[in-house]
Amino acid sequence: MEGTRRSNILDGMQVRVVCKQDQRSGRLTEGIVRSILTNSPNHTHGIKVRLDNGLVGRVKEIINSES
Numbered sequence: 001m002e003g004t005r006r007s008n009i010l011d012g013m014q015v016r017v018v019c020k021q022d023q024r025s026g027r028l029t030e031g032i033v034r035s036i037l038t039n040s041p042n043h044t045h046g047i048k049v050r051l052d053n054g055l056v057g058r059v060k061e062i063i064n065s066e067s
Contacts, residue, residue: 003046003059009036014064017049017057028060 002008003015016028031051038047046058 004042006041006047009047015059016061017059019055019057
């Protein structure tokens with residue numbers, strides 16, 4: 001699924017995000033979505049979310065859509 005559409009992302013989903021400090025390297029961090037921070041329905045670089053561990057990043061991959 002696409003990480004660029006807000007409608008594809010729900011709290012509790014397992015995702016891979018790229019954090020701000022990792023944008024140059026493209027290193028992905030895996031986690032569970034705690035909250036969605038982007039208000040617009042689409043974002044070209046990925047929807048910004050906060051993970052359960054407190055990290056904030058843009059969704060690049062949705063691993064598991066079951067909550």
